[in-house]
Amino acid sequence: MITVDARGFACPEPVIRTKKALDVAGTDEVVEVLVDNEISLANVSKFGNDAGAKVTTKKVGDGHFRVLLELGESRSSQKETDQRTIAVIDSETMGEGSEELGKVLMKGFVYALSQLDVLPDKVLFYNGGAKLTCTGSDSLEDLQYMEGEGVEIMTCGTCLDFFKLKEELSVGQVTNMYSIVEAMNSADHIMKP
Template sequence: MERQVDARGMNCPKPVIETKKVLDALKEGSITTIVDNEIAKENVLKLVQNMAYKADVKEQGGNYYIHIYKEGSHKETGMKPINHKDMVMLIGSEVMGEGSFELGKVLMKGFIYTLTESKPYPKALLFVNSGVRLTTEGSEVIDYLRQMEGEGVEILSCGTCLDYFNLKNKLLVGGVSNMYTIVEKMNGAKNTIKI
């Protein structure tokens, strides 16, 4: 029986995440992901390519039907995965990228959500500068961060930064840290990514 992922109306990165969940659970066979825009179609096709599966696409009524074929003996990509458990992320802003502040907030929310759907999780998330706004009252990503903290991800916010923005009493997830500990966490990890 072929499975179907109806991702019409879903914002990025949901179509990719929902498709990956079904593919991960499927030993062999096929699924069809339905999306309603070109960008979602391209993103799902990139996922399929990265997972080394086959796909074909049909457009009908303004929707794209992406038929993905997962065979039990699909080829390996040959890429060695990074040990994400020994990785920390330094998040230095409440927004992602430069330019539009509003777009940056949307991108950061999407990024944090996507982290919750990508396992294994990083070892720690370190928040500095305006990034501490993501761990405090009013943040739209608190539930995602709490989910990761519940799974063992260490969440640390810079105490100096919390004081600067007058947010120390509004911290909702994780603990308060100092620059020494932040540097220690970064130095102790095999991989550090700055966002």
């Protein structure tokens, strides 16, 4: 049995830790995941079901849960493709309603993006998204990791100029709108938070 203690971690960390455990688990092995909130319980359970595992959950204390993922022969696995995927990020926040929550969600999105089995070919940043590639961004470590793995990180130069951030660019390279449009046009898949 492999035990993953994901207590105290916010989304998407419990799912990412679960995924890493499933990746190394053998056929017919059990992965035990410990979580401390119902959102993580639901997310890990859904991920396990999607991965083809038999999922059993149990409440083990006040707000604490145990998720057992039993793997079998029919377990699904993600296959690498030769299709070009890019991610486009046009804001330093994700969604609408709360700017503070939006920043937390965007940080989680960039982190989750960096943990995919198959990373995107490029990540394009424009408008407010350009701020994520600059000094002080909470996402720099994840972006630098992806760049080190061969992902092209490209930030709109006009946007950096507009926000007076050209000297603050800390990851990737400056690009232009034609290159952004060309990259989007040649992509097989475009991911956008």
